[in-house]
Amino acid sequence: MNTNPNTKVSVPARDNGLAASLKTGSATPLAPAAAPNGDRASSAWWDHIKSLDHYDSTYPYDPRHVYGPDFTDDDAYGKDGVHFLAGSAHGFAIDGSVGEARRLLGTYRVFKERCLKLPDLGMPKTNRYAQSGQVIPDIFIQERPRPDERRHEIAYDPDNPILFVLEVLSESTFRHDLEPKVEIYQAMGVREFWRYDPERVYRTGDEPLLWGLRLSPAGTYEDIESVRTADGLPVYRSDTLGEFRMLDEGGDIHTLQTWDAARGIWLDPMRAKDIAADEAKQVAVQETAAQTQMANLLSLLRQHVAQGTLAPDVPDTLAAAWQEAHWVPDFTEALRVASGERDWSTLLPPGDRGT
Numbered sequence: 001m002n003t004n005p006n007t008k009v010s011v012p013a014r015d016n017g018l019a020a021s022l023k024t025g026s027a028t029p030l031a032p033a034a035a036p037n038g039d040r041a042s043s044a045w046w047d048h049i050k051s052l053d054h055y056d057s058t059y060p061y062d063p064r065h066v067y068g069p070d071f072t073d074d075d076a077y078g079k080d081g082v083h084f085l086a087g088s089a090h091g092f093a094i095d096g097s098v099g100e101a102r103r104l105l106g107t108y109r110v111f112k113e114r115c116l117k118l119p120d121l122g123m124p125k126t127n128r129y130a131q132s133g134q135v136i137p138d139i140f141i142q143e144r145p146r147p148d149e150r151r152h153e154i155a156y157d158p159d160n161p162i163l164f165v166l167e168v169l170s171e172s173t174f175r176h177d178l179e180p181k182v183e184i185y186q187a188m189g190v191r192e193f194w195r196y197d198p199e200r201v202y203r204t205g206d207e208p209l210l211w212g213l214r215l216s217p218a219g220t221y222e223d224i225e226s227v228r229t230a231d232g233l234p235v236y237r238s239d240t241l242g243e244f245r246m247l248d249e250g251g252d253i254h255t256l257q258t259w260d261a262a263r264g265i266w267l268d269p270m271r272a273k274d275i276a277a278d279e280a281k282q283v284a285v286q287e288t289a290a291q292t293q294m295a296n297l298l299s300l301l302r303q304h305v306a307q308g309t310l311a312p313d314v315p316d317t318l319a320a321a322w323q324e325a326h327w328v329p330d331f332t333e334a335l336r337v338a339s340g341e342r343d344w345s346t347l348l349p350p351g352d353r354g355t
Helices: 043-051 088-105 128-132 174-178 180-188 269-306 314-325 331-338
Strands: 008-012 019-023 110-112 115-117 139-142 153-155 162-168 192-196 210-215 221-224 228-230 233-238 242-248 254-260 265-267
Touching (some): 088 162, 088 254, 088 269, 174 180
Parallel strands (some): 115 153
Antiparallel strands (some): 233 242, 242 254, 254 265
16 A cells, blocks of 8 residues: 555546646545445545535535545536546547537537536436436437527526437446436436447447437337447437437547438548538639639630621620539530531520520
């Protein structure tokens, strides 16, 4: 055992993957992950809890969880400025999912780690979220936007139902995601409840890391079956996101991807950005080529205007029609007009001919 009084305890910082060091014996020491006597908190543990700036005498603190100056691994503890303590895989999976959901649905329908203050849902207080009166989903999506909502704590609004919840399992909270949260989300009427286990703290063997529940007309949850397999991963259909999957990209990187049926590809925020840039580049190249071809055609036609074989207004009339239709005829067609083989009106865009 290390008895050095200056030993530092490293605690993962929120989101950035770094570590913040706390000296033992400080005014607000790191709370033990569990009380020495199991589920019963010691007087020393309570002394620590009561020394915290965010101490709330009405909250049912659980000695199986850590409560630090600005962090906790208790996912029901929704105090502003107190961050949830989790590993990097947990954080990357949440961020990768939020980014794609917001790309599809907009910023103000998709919320990350916001504390929902709950009304009395008629549930027994044995449910830890009913007891605390709040729950903090990793990600939730509402039916309608809430663009004016910027507080950490927001009231659950049954008139703006929650369509989709994703919880990313972690070592300290996965048991809550399996039972108490199923009960609370069902009571709240959450339409779809998805769980993802990037570190296999619960799922074993060949079990898929992503699985979901959908609310039935009777108000109970039913398993959501995968609709197909792509690249060895199960693909699910969400009423909110369409077909989607969770991609393990190696290391701690986990990304939610949605199926773009029009393009026939999987998209996430980074891939969508790259594709948009490629498409913009291709459009720019095509527009440059079209402008060059148009200039060449007009030069040819103006030569024949000068020779008296075309009316003076023909080049300008054609140029205006081409630009409006974003269309340019083939050069060989212009040669036929210049030679007198065809009438100049055959160079108009297809929809303008005969008018």
